[in-house]
Amino acid sequence: MYEGIVQDLIDELGRLPGIGPKSAQRIAFHILQTQSFDVARLAEILTTVRERVKFCSICGNISEQDTCTICRDPRRDPALICVVEEAKDVVAIERTREFRGLYHVLGGAISPIDGIGPDDLSIRQLMQRLADGTVQEVIIATDPNLEGEATATYLSRLLTTLEIRVTRLASGLPVGGDLEYADEVTLGRAFEGRRSVS
Amino acid sequence: MYEGIVQDLIDELGRLPGIGPKSAQRIAFHILQTQSFDVARLAEILTTVRERVKFCSICGNISEQDTCTICRDPRRDPALICVVEEAKDVVAIERTREFRGLYHVLGGAISPIDGIGPDDLSIRQLMQRLADGTVQEVIIATDPNLEGEATATYLSRLLTTLEIRVTRLASGLPVGGDLEYADEVTLGRAFEGRRSVS
Numbered sequence: 001m002y003e004g005i006v007q008d009l010i011d012e013l014g015r016l017p018g019i020g021p022k023s024a025q026r027i028a029f030h031i032l033q034t035q036s037f038d039v040a041r042l043a044e045i046l047t048t049v050r051e052r053v054k055f056c057s058i059c060g061n062i063s064e065q066d067t068c069t070i071c072r073d074p075r076r077d078p079a080l081i082c083v084v085e086e087a088k089d090v091v092a093i094e095r096t097r098e099f100r101g102l103y104h105v106l107g108g109a110i111s112p113i114d115g116i117g118p119d120d121l122s123i124r125q126l127m128q129r130l131a132d133g134t135v136q137e138v139i140i141a142t143d144p145n146l147e148g149e150a151t152a153t154y155l156s157r158l159l160t161t162l163e164i165r166v167t168r169l170a171s172g173l174p175v176g177g178d179l180e181y182a183d184e185v186t187l188g189r190a191f192e193g194r195r196s197v198s
Numbered sequence: 199m200y201e202g203i204v205q206d207l208i209d210e211l212g213r214l215p216g217i218g219p220k221s222a223q224r225i226a227f228h229i230l231q232t233q234s235f236d237v238a239r240l241a242e243i244l245t246t247v248r249e250r251v252k253f254c255s256i257c258g259n260i261s262e263q264d265t266c267t268i269c270r271d272p273r274r275d276p277a278l279i280c281v282v283e284e285a286k287d288v289v290a291i292e293r294t295r296e297f298r299g300l301y302h303v304l305g306g307a308i309s310p311i312d313g314i315g316p317d318d319l320s321i322r323q324l325m326q327r328l329a330d331g332t333v334q335e336v337i338i339a340t341d342p343n344l345e346g347e348a349t350a351t352y353l354s355r356l357l358t359t360l361e362i363r364v365t366r367l368a369s370g371l372p373v374g375g376d377l378e379y380a381d382e383v384t385l386g387r388a389f390e391g392r393r394s395v396s
Contacts, residue, residue: 030215
């Protein structure tokens with residue numbers, strides 16, 4: 001509908017996840033009309049980001065060096081590994097400031113529907129990391145959905161062969177939520193995982 | 199939370215309209231991890247789009263030449279001008295294939311709250327286009343909201359001084375919608391604007 005490059009911009013923006021044709025159009029016009037928006041900077045970052053960003057050779061987290069800041073940090077506890085699906089899960093957990101161990105990023109979850117099996121995830125690399133006996137506990141922090149649970153089950157069976165404690169993040173009511181709005185499965189899990197308080 | 203350039207990318211994406219921190223993060227990871235996504239092309243379009251795109255010297259629509267494709271089209275009726283707020287409104291109206299006249303893009307609407315008065319819009323240019331007597335009807339197609347209505351009222355008063363027919367797009371029920379879901383103001387307008395069918 002637009003002339004040449006404006007339509008090209010709308011089309012390219014529309015390829016990004018979560019951006020439909022209407023949003024793409026609004027963003028394109030914003031870029032065109034807002035002089036304070038630094039297009040050159042965004043363009044430069046886009047050009048360099050893929051070259052500069054690598055994946056940590058130890059844990060698979062995103063990193064600008066061969067190993068990520070967490071794996072390089074001597075204050076982190078090497079006896080504890082938290083297994084997550086994606087690099088963004090690392091950021092979410094880091095935000096809690098609760099966990100002082102290391103991570104292992106699987107690069108996804110087992111999903112037969114999408115054709116993703118255990119061999120497509122960095123499970124072999126995880127087993128190699130566990131081989132030298134340093135790690136004492138593996139915390140499985142995959143998503144609490146179908147694929148995440150399948151991956152957790154697969155991993156926990158695989159890890160029982162080793163002398164390592166394997167744990168899974170607790171499921172239950174989200175803090176700050178209302179009990180009446182919790183779905184049945186979450187409420188069921190909250191009952192199952194109930195803890196003694198006295 | 200992320201290292202260097204990844205956070206830079208998230209920050210820049212987050213400056214785009216309608217993209218919050220979560221979406222910015224999701225888009226950044228998509229750009230990083232999806233090899234099929236052509237970053238270089240998006241970067242190149244971003245770099246050139248502002249240089250290549252101008253505004254039509256006649257109507258203010260976006261254009262890659264001095265005048266836009268609509269103003270250059272000899273099949274369009276020069277006696278009819280449709281006044282819109284933004285270039286994207288031109289596209290919306292063109293999609294209907296109902297209108298064969300020309301456009302005038304105001305570049306916004308009168309909004310005292312945002313400090314936008316008549317002098318910030320291309321109203322003087324519109325008056326110049328109307329001066330030679332070619333135009334017989336001005337259709338005011340500003341948005342049916344507070345600012346759009348204020349602009350329409352201002353324009354219609356200004357244009358009564360000229361011997362030109364001034365019309366406003368009809369307000370009423372959206373086609374395909376349910377009457378019970380229409381808001382009171384729209385329903386009220388639909389009554390006001392009711393038409394005889396026999």
